[in-house]
Amino acid sequence: MTTAPLSFILESAHLQQLFDALARHGYHIIGPTLGDQAIIYDEITSVDDLPVGWVDEQSGGTYRLHQTKTPIYFGCTTAVQSWKRWLHPPTEVLWRARRTDSQFEILADEQPTPRYAFIGVRPCELQAIRIQDRVFLEGEFVEARYRARREAAFIIAVNCGRAGNTCFCASMGSGPEAREGFDLALTEVLEGDRHYFVVKTGSAAGQALLAEIPHQPAGDAEIEAAAHIIADTSAHMGRELNVDGLRDLLYRNYEHPRWEAVAQRCLSCGNCTLVCPTCFCVTIEDATNLNGDEAQRVRKWDSCFTMDFSYIHGGSVRYSAKSRYRQWMTHKLATWVDQFGTFGCVGCGRCITWCPVGIDITEEARLIRAADNQTVVNKKANHDESV
Amino acid sequence: MVEQALFQDQLVADPMTSTPFRIGRVVKESYDTFTLELVPQGRYQTFPFAPGQFNMLYVFGVGEIPISISGDPQHPSLLVHTTRAVGTVTKAMRALKVGDAIGVRGPFGSAWPVKEARGYDVVFVAGGIGLAPLRPALYQVLAQRDRYGKIVLLYGTRSPEDILFRSELEKWRSRFDLEIYVTVDYANSKWHGNVGVVTRLIPKAPFDPLNTIAMVCGPEVMMRFTALELQKRGVPSDHIYISMERNMKCATGFCGHCQFGPTFICKNGPVYPYNQLQSWLALWEV
Structure with missing residues (x-):
């Protein structure tokens, strides 16, 4: 009895055939490409659209690209925006309505579901997609539009051959190797003159697609080379976040002086929430056309850093920057666990890179832990006694 | 690619889509408070709900807000809401007249413990x-x-x-x-x-x-x-x-606005046993 080999080799020269096969199946291919001097995930059609030879440098509040002579396809780590932009788009019309006299009728906004093939999904981003699945698909209500896009998507993960300076996937258990949630997973290997991908299949659809392009079983040396790359990435994480008892740590430090300190730097700009691959919050905008007989409902990404977010008659519930940063970070690392059974953070590091002042979630958690339970006086309790 | 099991359940009516109901009666309760009696329409013959639950009410082109139901659960042929005109939507709502349409989504949320209170x-x-x-x-x-x-x-x-x-x-x-x-x-x-x-x-x-x-x-x-x-x-x-009350945009747990500590007021609330929220209520700006 023989067992099918678990890993295959796809020569880099045949990568275009993977693109061609996806196109034949009617997929819109989304992958890393150069845009506005950064790597973005956008529609691409061939391997030439990939950022060949480009390598990113990320750190707190900093993002730079460098071109190298290495013909590497996936040399950059995470792009500016995550795949959230495609599965949970920033703006979406939910329905339209038309008024006739004093009545109105709702007109469904039927749009064909796009069939995306994501190529270059990092392991942390796979985890982020699974987390958004829990939010949109596994609760009391199901978000039908997200479900349709998610169901139609074909996912090609790429294991990380390099950790960025703001990466901490190893701490969050989400990377640097993809373990599940993909159709195909690639590890890019450059050895002297040889350039190939070690491929794993994660679904029947992945197996079927691989069957359409040239591939061969991987040998021990090639499997070993891929494993070595991943182990090396894991050993060079840019940041670390100690998740031991993290939820309870944040619950008992809701009044920690560190919140005030970070609020002195936080601009409440909301960048962290927009680049975060798990942040799902939205707002609803109801508006009419100019003559007022047609209305539409639009859903847009929102951020818990705005004053509007918590507004109820009379004012905002979270009126200080301190409370808004605390809400965001406590949600990611504590309340999310109670809501969805997982952290809301995957260690992609985007919030650190794209924070204009370089606020670092791993540093904030570390400083709270370093002065655990250094609780400031609870103002409300005092207020209760004085009444 | 996702496990098929996730997607086995049938597509239901989108919970974000409102259904227009006709205003059957308007009662002015005080100078700023009014009651609307709505007549269920469309796919609703009646509107069964549990006491304490709320609806998302939509005024054409103006906006949508959560409002608790104030009517009698034993008479689901009428949907009754009482509200104070304080914001953009409630002020537009106050200007509506008998016969006008109002969009309804719901009912959402938890209920008062009416059955549990038997014997007390x-x-x-x-x-x-x-x-x-x-x-x-x-x-x-x-x-x-x-x-x-x-x-x-x-x-x-x-x-x-x-x-x-x-x-x-x-x-x-x-x-x-x-x-x-x-x-x-x-x-x-x-x-x-x-x-x-x-x-x-x-x-x-x-x-x-x-x-x-x-x-x-x-x-x-x-x-x-x-x-x-x-x-x-x-x-x-x-x-x-x-x-409890918080800003709310969707009532289905997707917009994130109504979070109060680890809970979503739209789905875990709005009615809570006090001991569940006690420690959070003692804090500011949650």
Whole structure:
């Protein structure tokens, strides 16, 4: 009895055939490409659209690209925006309505579901997609539009051959190797003159697609080379976040002086929430056309850093920057666990890179832990006694 | 690629899509508060709901807001909401007339523990417009009066002119099996009743603290102090229920706006046992 080999080799020269096969199946291919001097995930059609030879440098509040002579396809780590932009788009019309006299009728906004093939999904981003699945698909209500896009998507993960300076996937258990949630997973290997991908299949659809392009079983040396790359990435994480008892740590430090300190730097700009691959919050905008007989409902990404977010008659519930940063970070690392059974953070590091002042979630958690339970006086309790 | 099991359930009507209902009657309750009686339409023959639940009400082109249902759950042929005109949507809502359409999504959220309260004394404590979300529970308790012990309504409002559902309260007050105490924040010389905050009514109210379920609705600060006062009398904290309010855009757990600590008010609330939120209510800007 023989067992099918678990890993295959796809020569880099045949990568275009993977693109061609996806196109034949009617997929819109989304992958890393150069845009506005950064790597973005956008529609691409061939391997030439990939950022060949480009390598990113990320750190707190900093993002730079460098071109190298290495013909590497996936040399950059995470792009500016995550795949959230495609599965949970920033703006979406939910329905339209038309008024006739004093009545109105709702007109469904039927749009064909796009069939995306994501190529270059990092392991942390796979985890982020699974987390958004829990939010949109596994609760009391199901978000039908997200479900349709998610169901139609074909996912090609790429294991990380390099950790960025703001990466901490190893701490969050989400990377640097993809373990599940993909159709195909690639590890890019450059050895002297040889350039190939070690491929794993994660679904029947992945197996079927691989069957359409040239591939061969991987040998021990090639499997070993891929494993070595991943182990090396894991050993060079840019940041670390100690998740031991993290939820309870944040619950008992809701009044920690560190919140005030970070609020002195936080601009409440909301960048962290927009680049975060798990942040799902939205707002609803109801508006009419100019003559007022047609209305539409639009859903847009929102951020818990705005004053509007918590507004109820009379004012905002979270009126200080301190409370808004605390809400965001406590949600990611504590309340999310109670809501969805997982952290809301995957260690992609985007919030650190794209924070204009370089606020670092791993540093904030570390400083709270370093002065655990250094609780400031609870103002409300005092207020209760004085009444 | 996702496991098929995730997607086996059938597509249901999108919970974000409103259904237009016709306004059957408008009642002006006070200078800024009004009641709308809506006639179910479209796929709704009737509108069954549990007391304490809320709907998302949409005014064409203006916007949508969460409002608790204030009608009688035993009469689901009418959908009743009572609200105060304070924001853009509620002010536009006040301008609507009989025959106009209003968009409805719902009902959403948790309910008052009307069944669980059987065999107990039931104390309702309302602050201002907080009487409206409590009224469906009152209707239901009164409809099965003999299943409950003493029933007490403590109601605090700004002034005598702000008293909601006045004729109904007067009718109820004439019953011998329901105690109603009203207090106002300020009054003129024609008012012969209580003046002061509603918590002051609690020490003397006739109920057995160890055998009481309390349902409390009003501003957050009022609910907090009411709970403290009820606890002082000996009502266990898990026998006190409150109804929370936060900004809300979707009512389905997807918009994130209504989070209160680890809970989503739209799906875990709005009605909670007090002990579940007690520690969070003691904090600012949650």
